Amino acid sequence: xxxxxxxxxxxxxxxxxxxxxxxxxxxxxxxxxxxxxxxxxxxxxxxxxxxxxxxxxxxxxxxxxxxxxxxxxxxxxxxxxxxxxxxxxxxxxxxxxxxxxxxxxxxxxxxxxxxxxxxxxxxxxxxxxxxxxxxxxxxxxxxxxxxxxxxxxxxxxxxxxxxxxxxxxxxxxxxxxxxxxxxxxxxxxxxxxxxxxxxxxxxxxxxxxxxxxxxxxxxxxxxxxxxxxxxxxxxxxxxxxxxxxxxxxxxxxxxxxxxxxxxxxxxxxxxxxxxxxxxxxxxxxxxxxxxxxxxxxxxxxxxxxxxxxxxxxxxxxxxxxxxxxxxxxxxxxxxxxxxxxxxxxxxxxxxxxxxxxxxxxxxxxxxxxxxxxxxxxxxxxxxxxxxxxxxxxxxxxx
Numbered sequence: 475x476x477x478x479x480x481x482x483x484x485x486x487x488x489x490x491x492x493x494x495x496x497x498x499x500x501x502x503x504x505x506x507x508x509x510x511x512x513x514x515x516x517x518x519x520x521x522x523x524x525x526x527x528x529x530x531x532x533x534x535x536x537x538x539x540x541x542x543x544x545x546x547x548x549x550x551x552x553x554x555x556x557x558x559x560x561x562x563x564x565x566x567x568x569x570x571x572x573x574x575x576x577x578x579x580x581x582x583x584x585x586x587x588x589x590x591x592x593x594x595x596x597x598x599x600x601x602x603x604x605x606x607x608x609x610x611x612x613x614x615x616x617x618x619x620x621x622x623x624x625x626x627x628x629x630x631x632x633x634x635x636x637x638x639x640x641x642x643x644x645x646x647x648x649x650x651x652x653x654x655x656x657x658x659x660x661x662x663x664x665x666x667x668x669x670x671x672x673x674x675x676x677x678x679x680x681x682x683x684x685x686x687x688x689x690x691x692x693x694x695x696x697x698x699x700x701x702x703x704x705x706x707x708x709x710x711x712x713x714x715x716x717x718x719x720x721x722x723x724x725x726x727x728x729x730x731x732x733x734x735x736x737x738x739x740x741x742x743x744x745x746x747x748x749x750x751x752x753x754x755x756x757x758x759x760x761x762x763x764x765x766x767x768x769x770x771x772x773x774x775x776x777x778x779x780x781x782x783x784x785x786x787x788x789x790x791x792x793x794x795x796x797x798x799x800x801x802x803x804x805x806x807x808x809x810x811x812x813x814x815x816x817x818x819x820x821x822x823x824x825x826x827x828x829x830x831x832x833x834x835x836x837x838x839x840x841x842x843x844x845x846x847x848x849x850x851x852x853x854x855x856x857x858x859x860x861x862x863x864x865x866x867x868x869x870x871x872x
Contacts, residue, residue: 500526507539516543534560534567541573550581554668568597573605585610602631609640618644635665643674651682669698673705680708685716703732707739714746722746737766741773748780749866752787756780771806774798775813782819785867792824811840815850822862824852830857 503526507571509517520543537556540815544553557574559807560567591608598604608622625641628634658675661668667746676691692709699705710725726743729736744759747865760777780799799820802813814837823829834854838847853863 488623500530500536504533504536504539505530507536511543513788516547530562534564534570538569538573545577545580553577554581566593566597568594571597575607579611582613587611588617593765599627602628605631606637613640613644618645618647622648633660633664635661635668635671635802638664638675639668639671642671642678646674646678646681649681651678654678655682669695676708676712680712680715685712689716701732703729703736703739706732707736709815710739710742710746714742717748718775719749723750730829735766736768737763737773741770741776744773744776748784748865749868753780753784753786757789758861761850767870769805771802771810771813772804774805775816776809778802778813778820779816780817782823783863783865783866790823792820795820795823811842814840815853818853818857819863822857825862827857827860830862858863 489519503522507519507522507526510516510522510852518651520540523536523540523543525534527540531534537560540555541556544556550702554574554577557570557577561568561574564677566569571590571594575587577866578584578587578590588611589610591604591611595601595608596712605624605628609621609628612618612621612624613683619761619835622641622644625637625644627642628637633827633833638657640662642654642661645651645657647861655675655678657766658671658678661671662675665666665671672691676688676695679688679691689709689712691703692712693817696702696709706725706729708800710722710729713722713725715717724744725745726739726746729739730743740759740763744756744763747753747756747759757777757780760780762772763773767773775798778801784790796817799816801815803817806813818830818833818837820825820830831854834850838850839856842850856863
């Protein structure tokens with residue numbers, strides 16, 4: 475950006491009437507530096523400021539102006555150091571704190587940037603611009619509780635739809651779902667056209683298991699963004715969790731039409747197809763997911779489970795089940811717990827019940843939910859009795 479004339483430097487740095495380029499020892503050199511800047515001679519300006527600081531090492535004006543030039547030259551560590559010199563003498567110099575905060579942020583050190591912003595906000599607690607910058611950085615750092623507090627302070631100063639939206643998102647991350655939804659409602663009350671608040675409220679409603687409300691909001695969002703694949707996918711998840719499998723498949727399919735490499739949509743559609751007894755389509759979806767994401771063990775495991783437990787004998791294939799289950803185990807390095815259960819089912823389908831029992835016992839040693847433990851014990855009893863496990867076929871018309 476071009477350098478402003480000396481008469482505008484005061485306003486640019488926020489000094490107001492505090493800068494006095496009068497008869498101080500360093501003032502003449504600072505004035506010469508400003509003149510050099512007006513002609514675009516940054517190196518000359520640095521030379522003058524260096525001489526000013528020899529005369530007066532504590533000159534705040536010289537240090538701030540030199541920090542600004544260092545920034546323009548890409549010498550951020552030097553700019554940060556000059557601000558630090560000021561703060562060593564006066565830790566509450568508001569301008570040095572805010573300037574150094576911005577330099578830290580440019581340098582990628584958001585933690586230190588936040589520390590300086592927090593100190594600056596203590597000096598001027600009603601400075602909206604600083605509070606908003608602080609809240610945004612805290613949110614980017616995933617310090618959601620502190621960010622929410624900063625947004626709350628901002629909302630006390632001036633209610634704003636986007637601030638309610640931002641605080642709501644922080645509260646969603648904190649699992650304060652009811653408060654998050656209240657914030658999104660407030661945002662929409664202030665600005666009914668803030669469609670991002672509708673999308674955020676949909677996510678929060680889904681998190682709260684309010685799938686009807688989530689579907690309604692996703693649908694509203696799609697009226698304005700009909701080619702947003704991720705929203706179709708998210709609505710599909712809510713349909714599936716609400717037990718609306720046919721509707722879920724339709725939304726997964728739409729997401730895939732809009733984004734043909736959307737591997738998560740193939741993966742989840744595979745389970746939905748399996749749920750409806752559309753086993754060949756489920757097989758195709760799992761294979762497509764594996765093609766798009768060969769390192770995704772869950773898709774490989776899903777395919778292995780299908781081959782091992784499918785009620786349709788035309789799909790079941792013990793040998794393929796073991797091969798795919800082993801692949802899932804290798805890809806996950808044994809960290810995907812469901813693959814142990816799948817290995818047991820696969821060996822049982824292959825007729826190797828000793829191996830099936832061994833794998834089921836290994837599965838039962840893992841950190842399972844009560845429901846997982848109960849179902850695993852039932853499969854273990856089957857395998858011990860020399861019987862494979864079969865998924866139940868869907869009831870026609872269900």
